[in-house]
Amino acid sequence: MKNRHLLKESIEALLEKYPFLGAFFEDNKLEVEGSGHLTFPEFLQGFDREAVEENAMDLESLEEGLVTYVEQMLSFLGLDREEGVWELTILAGRDKSGNPEGFDEITIRRSDIVSIVGPTGSGKSRLLADIEWTADGDTPTGRRILINGETPDKKWRFSSGNRLVAQLSQNMNFVMDLTVREFLELHARSRMVEDEEAIIGKIIREANHLAGERFDPDTPVTSLSGGQSRALMIADTAILSTSPIVLIDEIENAGIDRKKALALLVGEEKIVLMATHDPSLALMADQRIVIRNGGIHKVLPTGDAEREILAELAEMDSYIADMRTRLRQGEKLSKA
Numbered sequence: 001m002k003n004r005h006l007l008k009e010s011i012e013a014l015l016e017k018y019p020f021l022g023a024f025f026e027d028n029k030l031e032v033e034g035s036g037h038l039t040f041p042e043f044l045q046g047f048d049r050e051a052v053e054e055n056a057m058d059l060e061s062l063e064e065g066l067v068t069y070v071e072q073m074l075s076f077l078g079l080d081r082e083e084g085v086w087e088l089t090i091l092a093g094r095d096k097s098g099n100p101e102g103f104d105e106i107t108i109r110r111s112d113i114v115s116i117v118g119p120t121g122s123g124k125s126r127l128l129a130d131i132e133w134t135a136d137g138d139t140p141t142g143r144r145i146l147i148n149g150e151t152p153d154k155k156w157r158f159s160s161g162n163r164l165v166a167q168l169s170q171n172m173n174f175v176m177d178l179t180v181r182e183f184l185e186l187h188a189r190s191r192m193v194e195d196e197e198a199i200i201g202k203i204i205r206e207a208n209h210l211a212g213e214r215f216d217p218d219t220p221v222t223s224l225s226g227g228q229s230r231a232l233m234i235a236d237t238a239i240l241s242t243s244p245i246v247l248i249d250e251i252e253n254a255g256i257d258r259k260k261a262l263a264l265l266v267g268e269e270k271i272v273l274m275a276t277h278d279p280s281l282a283l284m285a286d287q288r289i290v291i292r293n294g295g296i297h298k299v300l301p302t303g304d305a306e307r308e309i310l311a312e313l314a315e316m317d318s319y320i321a322d323m324r325t326r327l328r329q330g331e332k333l334s335k336a
């Protein structure tokens, strides 16, 4: 199922994009009203076992059914032309000592989040660079990158407008003397989007949703705080960039809600890879690539036990964030 990513989107978002899904829910007697915020699998999990048995529901085939339904409808409506990039594959190369890497191939699909962990200097950024360059055995690691299962066209390496990869780096320094609105207008125009106003409004709304302190469209970009400019770049990349792959070299914790940032990118169906030293961020991914001595040592899925730890880490993070705010406001700290 190439459009498996549909199962990670909220029902609300699906209905907005594919209004014809209303008929699918009706035909299957699924009352989705009031459950728009859930993904389809989450919605199905809400049924108790009795109801499932009574109505002879096959939950797994319903999930597949939804994906197939969307695919067939899009094809029927002639809307399935170029779906672009739906998966990225990494083929093994060698580590710094020349030994083969500990895997054969890794495939990452749209709306998947993969984190990259490993000691300093182990080769995390090198892996991101291999992907950006669509390595073809021609980088120090000897890795190869496939797009949709094939060796990609070299045009991706040099095209400036329609890039395969968007990079989000730690330092977003704006040098232009523009307001947020003017900056986004420039970008929207270069992309020739149809409803510029609506898109710009959406980006600012989403960015404010991610940033701790709000800013408005008339704020000069040069006076945005670090957190605000990161939030703006993430929202801009998610909503306006056509790049299907987003590479992140660590999202700093200060001033931005990283969980929401990842949810925004995933909701826009990006393939997200991020190198990180932060345990919370590493565990927010669906799977993580462990790098050792320049090679991919193993690939681990984030299991249920780890998700429980993630919840604990989130509590600790919010404790730290709270202390940070209070320190910033000049308070003297005391234990609760």
Ligand SMILES: Nc1ncnc2c1ncn2[C@@H]1O[C@H](COP(=O)(O)OP(=O)(O)OP(=O)(O)O)[C@@H](O)[C@H]1O
Binding pocket: 094, 095, 096, 097, 118, 119, 120, 121, 122, 123, 124, 125, 126, 127, 140, 141, 275, 293, 294, 295
């Ligand atoms: N498989 C490899 N073969 C040869 N050289 C490699 C390999 N992997 C990484 N390197 C080189 O090792 C150096 C360190 O790698 P890199 O900068 O990617 O580390 P990092 O994990 O991102 O470090 P940090 O956590 O400090 O950001 C780079 O010069 C990189 O090109």
